[in-house]
Amino acid sequence: MSEKQDSELKMRFDLNVLQHLGLRMYTSLPAVVSEYVANAWDAWATEVEIEIPQDESMSPSYAITIEDNGRGMTKEEVNDEFLVVGRNRRQDEDKDYVEKDGRHRKVMGRKGIGKLAGFGIADKVQIRTCKEGRYVEFELDYGEMRDEAKKGKDATTTYRPTILDEGETNEASGTQIVLTNLDREKRPRAKYVRQRLARRFSVIGDDFEMEVNGTEVTGDERNLKERCEFLRTYEDEPIREGSEYTVDGWIGTLPKPTPDNVEGGVAVMARGKTAQKPITFGVAEGGTRGQMALQYLVGEVHADFLDDGQKDLIATHRNEVLWDKPVANELQDFLVAEIKEICSQWPEKRREEQMEEIRDEEPYQRYIKPLDDREQELADSFLGELAEKGDYDDDTLGEMASYVSSGVQQKSFQKLLEEIENSNISNTERLVELFDQYEVLDAMNSLRIVRGRFYAIQKFEELIEEGESNLKDLHGFISDNPWLIDPRWDYLDEELEVRKEIQKNFDTTDQPNRVGFISLGDADSIRLVDIRRTDYIIKKEDLDEFKDYIDFLRSISNMSPIDGRNVEGYIVASGAADARNVQSEIRRMKMDDMRIRTYDDIKDIARRSHQAFLDVFERKADRTESEMLQTYLRESEQIGLNEFSSGSV
Secondary structure: OOOOOOOOOOEEEEHHHHHHHHHHOOOOHHHHHHHHHHHHHHOOOOEEEEEOOOOOOOOOOOOEEEEEOOOOOOHHHHHHHHOEOOOOHHHHHOOOEEEEOOEEEEOOOOOOOHHHHHHHOEEEEEEEEEEOOEEEEEEEEHHHHHHHHHHOOOOEEEEOOEEEEEEEOOOOOEEEEEEEEEOOOOOOOHHHHHHHHHHHEOOOEOOEEEEEOOEEOOHHHHOOHHHOOEEEEEEEEEOOOOOOOEEEEEEEEOOOOOOOOOOOEEEEEEOOEEEEEEEOOOOOOOHHHHHHHHHOEEEEEEOHHHHOOOOOOEOOOOOOEOOOOOOHHHHHHHHHHHHHHHHHHHHHHHHHHHHHHHHHOHHHHHHHOOOOHHHHHHHHHHHHHHHHHOOOOHHHHHHHHHHHHHHOOOHHHHHHHHHHHHOOOOOHHHHHHHOHHHHHHHHHHHHHHHHHHHHHHHHHHHHHHHHHHHHHHHHHHHHHOHHHOOOOOOOOEEOHHHHHHHHHHOOOOOOOOEEEEEEEEOOOEEEEEEEEOOOOEEOHHHHHHHHHHHHHHHHOOOOOOOOOOEEEEEEEEOEEOOOHHHHHHHHHHHHOOEEEEEHHHHHHHHHHHHHHHHHHHHHHHHHHOOHHHHHHHHHHHHOOHHHHHHOOO
16 A cells, blocks of 8 residues: 655765765675675565576666565664665664674674665665555665756755655565666676675575575585685684784685686685685795695685774775784784695695595506505605696596506516606706606696686686776786786785885875786895776876886885885786877886786787797697697697687687
């Protein structure tokens, strides 16, 4: 039964604030939906249903719906609480929890801006909320809000949302959000949203259920803990000795590299919700093999102190920790140390684990087990090298165990293994002469790394194409994969202190066209990388500004954090202006170890380096006549690696 009322709804806002908090912070659908799910949790909902149509084409009428069975709101509460932009619920109510039937939930919301999240992807947000036998349905229209703001002279504007309907109802309490007029050309994938929501919330369970298109968001999709091969757990673990701040959770490595539907790295949670998307901090530890561990690394660390009553160490968009703040930087140091230790221990643990599997294989039991201790030791030494190398499936392990077990019984093969064991490992030519098969295994391992980079480059190209909507992801992706800028940068640590020095000494670092800085270092050099937006063209003033940054770092070369190392600079952008003074300056800067990399340059460099790798592998396959390597090369061709490297795609 509909019953119109005369009283109106009002929202006071600043258009600049609205654009910043709505349009710029929430540009991905999972992030937007997460804010409304968090509101449902705070309203003591036990069920949240999300509908993302999969059989409709994109149009103004395409609608995404988020509905919960929480407490809902009266019209007065809509006016006094929901429509108040920036309302700090915890401060206003003097408590950071909600209570029902003697039970408590920690409040997720804090800054009162989640209601604006929908404007990051949609022009219209319709809300229908029911409580105590009454309902009100109204619409927030971004276009109308913008027009209203232009009429007024004051910074703050009063906007009156359109009331679509209101009156009495027999419906149960709850709230429904409908997003329409989406700023998207492609239809969202429900499965992708479901998987991301699973990783963003640790409160999913019997008391808080979530569905996307009728499919439950389960702990299995979020909780990777049981799938880990090696696991480290934390319970009230101090982030440093004597610290009052503790964490719970776990970090581990999966048996295989993280699949496409799982974000690799360690997620940081606060109050049951993601405070930091999975991250590895650019850690490089344990050499080439230890670095491979990052491809398998996952984790979930709970740090509620990031968002307690006194502190809020999470960025406004609630998806990134403010790592440069006190306490947060202590947590970062703790996580970096843990990740480094896990990476350094991973190769040996993996070797031991896979050797146990190899010993259970029928060929090992049949041929190698009966051998004397010396022969077994020789065979285990070779198979251990194979196991430690990386992601070999059971069939490959079984084949190699059979190959070694049959050959080890021949005196010539035993002598060959002894010579390999006693040879100077740095004498590559001697090793090739002794054991072509060992070279084949090494080539296969390298080819697997090339495959992994191929997939990484595909992801990089996707991020470039998505542009504005994934700038932070692009920054993190380049940070975790510095070889994209220069293939020689295999394993460099990101040195945050260098970046902080720039930000502390210059007030020009925060610019709309800048994605951010990355500072990468090794024992000899520091590389400062200035990442600009994917459509930005470098101008003369940008070059002058960047030279100032590099000159400053060189001026403190004998001090921490430079510590006597060379300083190089790179600017990554869409391109540079054709003006003569710009091009001349770029040539001069190149002579002084400062270079421009365009996003197209990065893709071309990756193609050329991968083609060089493939050429080497093909020559090795021909020379060794290895059917195994030939097969692997054919598989690489089938997945498109050859076409990518040749530039035909």
